[in-house]
Amino acid sequence: MFPPVPNPSTGPQNPKFGENDLMRRSASSVTPPAERQTEVAKLIDVSKCIGCKACQSACIEWNDTHPEIEENTGVFENPHDLTPDMFTLMRFTEWENPETNNLEWLIRKDGCMHCEDPGCLKACPAPGAIVQYSNGIVDFVHENCIGCGYCIKGCPFNIPRISQVDHTAYKCTLCSDRIAVGQGPACAKACPTQAIVYGTKEEMKKHAEGRITDLKSRGFANAGLYDPPGVGGTHVMYVLHHADKPEIYAGLPNDPRISPIVEAWKGVTKYAGLAVMGVAAVTGFLHYMVNGPNRVTEEDEEAAERLTGDRSS
Amino acid sequence: MTNSWTDIKNTDLVIIMGGNAAEAHPCGFKWVTEAKANRGAKLIVVDPRFTRSASVADFYAPIRQGTDIAFLLGVINYCIQNDKVQWDYVKAFTNASYIVKDGFAYKDGLFTGYDEEKRDYDKSTWEYVIGPDGYATVDDTLANPRCVWNLLKEHVSVYTPEMVERICGTPKDKFLKVAEMISECSSPTKVMTSMYALGWTQHSKGSQNIRSMAMLQLILGNIGMRGGGMNALRGHSNIQGLTDIGLMSNLLPGYLTLPTDKEADLETYMSTRGFKPLRPNQMSYWQNYRKFFVSFQKAMWGTAATPQNSFAYDWLPKLDLPGYDMLRAFELMNQGKMTGYFCQGFNPLLAAPNRKKLTDSLSKLKFLVTMDPLDTETSRFWENHGEYNDVDPSQIQTEVIQLPSTCFAEDEGSLTNSSRWLQWHWPGGTPPGEAKNDNWIMAQIHMRLKELYRKEGGKFPDPIVNLDWAYADPNEPTAEELAKELNGKALATVYDTADPTKVLAEAGQQLPAFAALRDDGSTTCGCWIFSGCFNENGNNMARRDTSDPDETGAYSKWAFSWPANRRILYNRASADVNGKPWDPSRKLIEWDGAKWAGYDVPDIAPTAKPGEVGPFIMNPEGVSRLFTRGMMRDGPFPAHYEPFESPLGNLVAPNIRGNPAARVFKGDLEQFAETASEEFPYAATSYRLTEHFHYWTKHVHVNAVLQPEFFVEISEELAAEKGITGGGWVHVWSKRGSIEAKALVTKRIKPLICDGKPVHVIGIPLHWGFTGAARKGFGPNSLTPFVGDANIETPEYKAFLVNIEPIAGPVA
Incomplete structure (x- = not known):
């Protein structure tokens, strides 16, 4: 067994990371800290997961959310998708292995992967709504969020969800509030089989190696670690029995990458756009200098009255 | 459990059959995960459905519900045929060599002595040949054709892999793979653990399902071993405690039994409970029965229980029937013979079979009292909830009194888990509203009854007015006071019988353990097996020391494990005849030439010499039983019987329907669907889901x-056949009732081919009702038959017949 994160003391504690440890901040530039904090990670061992949903209930309780009691639609996923009130979800896939003809019930805990190269953050136009700490955690800062939904477009895993109540985006925080005071994520704490473990990224990779050896000894020749390089690696990783086909686990992307549109937007387009804006501003100024300020004519007034109709009378 | 949850980490092979540990016991399942991850243990799951446990198994084999005995006797047959037997263990530690009486036989599904009228056996031939010395006759060479081993060999020979496939629907290659994996554990250095639960108990032959596996485990030499054993996963945090404390209509605490009508006095009662050894030198520990019983009587009636009045023997109720179990209680209500019902922490409207009969029965009561932290369906049985509880309150005159009680997290006390650990707990919150703890409620009822009896007399006031009630606050005995009473105390100085100068306990002191109990009235003890839980060392149940020398998984200083803080029962059998561990890496205890010692409390007298005293000290034989004599109602060997409602006739005994010794009430027989019914063609089963706990x-x-x-x-095949779509509504009905539900169409259920014919399985989870936060729904008990296990009357929830059709959905 992986040694569980010990219970912390109950006295007041100073957070282990904060503003000074920001590596990235959406739509703004930050000076990254001179030294990175040790990278953390959560490892989800799909082969040990029994689909009990203890992680989901711990997530609801720790984050104090109130998901809706839905209907049964003939599946085991409840709620039926990630929601602004459900940051993690067990996804169940019944897969018939063509090599063995055996049924495999693949159960994957879905949620934010905490990408090293976070597409959500890159897509976000609101300054400081999404931040990345140097330990790898990608967090949403709700008071800065404008609810535009660009983070959803930017996410290669389709994770964030916009709340219809406060119009801001929600996702797993990797329990940044717990980790800041030396506790592990709530889901890892609740997991009865240690399918979810938490520690430094290096420890997690090492632990995964042992698990993969065990799986290979049980005939899963393609067992492996899911730490996709397309997003610079992730701070939530999976041990998969069939790492050669991640897509069988309820559509886990085979080679996730940030959408080219987002990359383009934040790359070339951003500068091109700024240039266009600059040109427009300069044009406007020149127009003023040449033609003077715009005046409201009588025709303009009449047109406005037609548009507002009876309300003016 | 013979072993403990923590011990499962020591196993080489886990077989989950008759249960679904990952789903119903996710926290305990962690020890399976540990065994797999750290020891490379393998996991086999045998179940009609591909369950959550199956999702992490190394091998899964399907089985038709209600055919486990055929499967397991098939495995025993395989082990015998392929010489996969732990011979030294079987010869020394089981009754394989015992000679059985000449009259005993098994033919056409029946054992000798069957009375069709009574649905019962005359069990007089189910016995050993007793020699002139008064001991059972044995043949150590196993040559005698009448020895248990040869009878067993003959008995299981019909369960060939082909027969198993025909009965169980388990493809032969899958059965053989399971049998082969299991049989490897006949090596003294390989051990299998059996994890089971209600998937085995909730059948009309539930006890025999479990016996079949126990016999297999004995043949493999896995009982008493670290990482082995028969491990019943209890479905409730304190259901082990419930049975230990004797909350059954025929039991007293510590598995003592209530007297029957025929046992009018103490000596008659004791005459069948002497348990004289059946072999020389054997401990036959139940010989101490009288000490346990008298100490219990002293705990009940204190100074009023005297040698002169046979320790108040007359004040115990005497049974006129084998028992007043839940099914009989509802039958009596339905007949109008039982008019009042106390329902403490129990929701029978959803937990007992044949819901319509339950509602009818409760409607005939004069009064119903419920004590529960929740607003249960039973408390609201009279309230109309549309189709979910379609009753007419104006037609129900039952007076219902709801007494809100605290839940486990709001009060203090101990819970006994599957591992037999008594674990003390403290309140984590304050109870809401007017909720009161059960001790207070029970005390109030007792005090009022006592007062009424004192004032008005009545037919038989003695047991009530004399009940010992010496609590600091008679209105609310504390959990500590009750726990101390269960442990027992000395009323006079108790001396060591071996050394009379040695004092075990002074008068007034808590007893150290049950070895100090006496039958002369000088000790008191509420439950002998719990003795030691709260002695002069303090509250041992509250211990929280996680030390575990050499990581054996014993955790001997955590809480208190009955009996005597022993962690693995029959641990003497972990060592060979000479007292050396079968597997040194699995040492539990060892004979050091003078005494037994090791990691666990020896399950034998510490100085009992190996080779003389057998390891199964509770049995008068000193060995375990492959043949149970007359101790079970339905046979000394298990035999395959179909469920009472079955899609198939009995292939090994075509004339037998159901378990021939199971009790069936008259009106209920007509409510069973016929075998291979066209009207009810599908085999249904019921179960829990991990997301919920019962109806709470x-x-x-x-x-x-x-x-x-x-x-x-339901399976994709059945869905296609009936035009049912996933997420759509279906109507499911049996001969007793009907339900409406959403359909979940899955690859995890596949039609089974039994005797050449496809059998469709329908799975019905049990967590919904008409009170609470979740959507209103039905339970499987609207459909299930009113029949129980032949020995303990656990209802047959796991195998019954239904029909199914798609519907448009209920009108909103």
Whole structure:
């Protein structure tokens, strides 16, 4: 067994990371800290997961959310998708292995992967709504969020969800509030089989190696670690029995990458756009200098009255 | 459990059959995960459905519900045929060599002595040949054709892999793979653990399902071993405690039995409970029965229990029937013979079979009292909830009194888990509203009754007015006071019988353990097996020391494990005849030339010499039983019987329907669907889901979110045949009732081919009702038959017949 994160003391504690440890901040530039904090990670061992949903209930309780009691639609996923009130979800896939003809019930805990190269953050136009700490955690800062939904477009895993109540985006925080005071994520704490473990990224990779050896000894020749390089690696990783086909686990992307549109937007387009804006501003100024300020004519007034109709009378 | 949850980490092979540990016991399942991850242990799951446990198994084999005995006797047959037997263990530690009486036989599904009228056996031939010395006759060479081993060999020979496939629907290659994996554990250095639960108990032959596996485990030499054993996963945090404390209509605490009508006095009662050894030198520990019994009587009636009045023997109720179990209670209500019902922490409207009969029965009561932390369906049985509880309150005159009680997290006390650990707990919150703890409620009822009896007399006031009630506050005995009473104390100085100068306990002191109990009235003890839980060392149940020398998994200083803080029962059998561990890496205890010692409390007298005293000290034989003599109602060997409602006739005994010794009430027989019924063609089963606990957690918002609404599971094949779509509504009905549910169409259920014919399985989870936070729904008990296990009357919830059709959905 992986040694569980010990219970912390109950006295007041100073957070282990904060503003000074920001590596990235959406739509703004930050000076990254001179030294990175040790990278953390959560490892989800799909082969040990029994689909009990203890992680989901711990997530609801720790984050104090109130998901809706839905209907049964003939599946085991409840709620039926990630929601602004459900940051993690067990996804169940019944897969018939063509090599063995055996049924495999693949159960994957879905949620934010905490990408090293976070597409959500890159897509976000609101300054400081999404931040990345140097330990790898990608967090949403709700008071800065404008609810535009660009983070959803930017996410290669389709994770964030916009709340219809406060119009801001929600996702797993990797329990940044717990980790800041030396506790592990709530889901890892609740997991009865240690399918979810938490520690430094290096420890997690090492632990995964042992698990993969065990799986290979049980005939899963393609067992492996899911730490996709397309997003610079992730701070939530999976041990998969069939790492050669991640897509069988309820559509886990085979080679996730940030959408080219987002990359383009934040790359070339951003500068091109700024240039266009600059040109427009300069044009406007020149127009003023040449033609003077715009005046409201009588025709303009009449047109406005037609548009507002009876309300003016 | 013979072993403990923590011990499962020591196993080489886990077989989950008759249970679904990952689903119903996710926290305990962690020890399976540990065994797999750290020892490379393998996991086999045998189940009609591909369950959550199966999702992490190394091998899964399907089986038709209600055919486990055929499967297991098939494995025993395989082990015998392929010489996969732990011979030294079987010869020394089982009754394989015992000679059985000449009259005993098994033919056409029946054992000798069957009385069709009574649905019962004359068991007089189910016995050993007793020699002139008064001991059972044995043949150590196993040559005698009448020895248990040869009878067993003959008995299981019909269960060939082909027969198993025909009965169980388990493809022969899959059965053989399971049998082969299991049989490897006949090596003294390989051990299998059996994890089972209600998937085995809830059958009309539930006890024999479990016996079949126990016999297999004995043949493999896995009982008493670290990482082995028969491990019943209890479905409730304190259901082990419930049975230990004797909350059954025929039991007293510590598995003592209530007297029957025929046992009018103490000596008659004791005459059948002497348990004289059946072999020389054997401990036959039940010889101490009188000490346990008298000490219990002293705990009940204190100074009023005297040698002169046979320790108040007359004040115990005497049974006129084998028992007043739940099924009989409802039968009596239905007949109008039982008019009042106390329902403490129990929701029978959803937990007992044949819901319509239950509602009818409760409607005939004069009064119903419920004591529960939740607003149960039983408390509201009279209230109309549309189709979910379609009753007419104006026609029900039963007076219902609801007494809100605290839940386990709001009070102090101990819970006994599957591992037999008594674990003390402290309140984590304050009870809401007017909720009161059960001790207070019971004390109030007792005090009022006592007062009424004192004032008005009545037919038989003695047991009530003389009940020992010496609590600091008679209105509310504390959990500590009750626990101390269960442990027992000395009323006079208790001396060591071996050394009379040695004092075991001074008068007034708590007893150290049950070895100090006496039958002269000088000790008191509420439950002998719990003795030691709260002695002069303090509250041992509250111990929280996680040390575990050499990581054996014993954790001997955590809480208190009955009996005597022993962690693995029959641990003497972990060593060979000479007292050396079969597997040194699995040492539990060892004979050091003078005494037994090791990691666990020896399950034998510490100085009992190996080779003389057998390891199964509770049995008068000193060995374990492959043949149970007359101790079970339905046979000394298990035999395959179909469920009372079955899609198939009995292939090994075509004339037998159901378990011939199971009790069936008259009106219920007509309510069973006929065998291979065209009207009810599908084999249904019921079970739990991990998201919920019984009918409790549907009252909790979070759990209701995770599994919101009632559904039934069916195969893709059946869905296609009936035109049912996943997420659509279906109507499911049996001969007794009907339900409506959402359909979950899955690859995890496949039609089984039994005797050449496809059998479709329908899975019905049990967590919904009409009170609470989750959506209103039905339970499987609207459909299930009113029949129980032949020995202990656990209802047959796991195998019954239904029909199914798609519907448009209920009108909103």
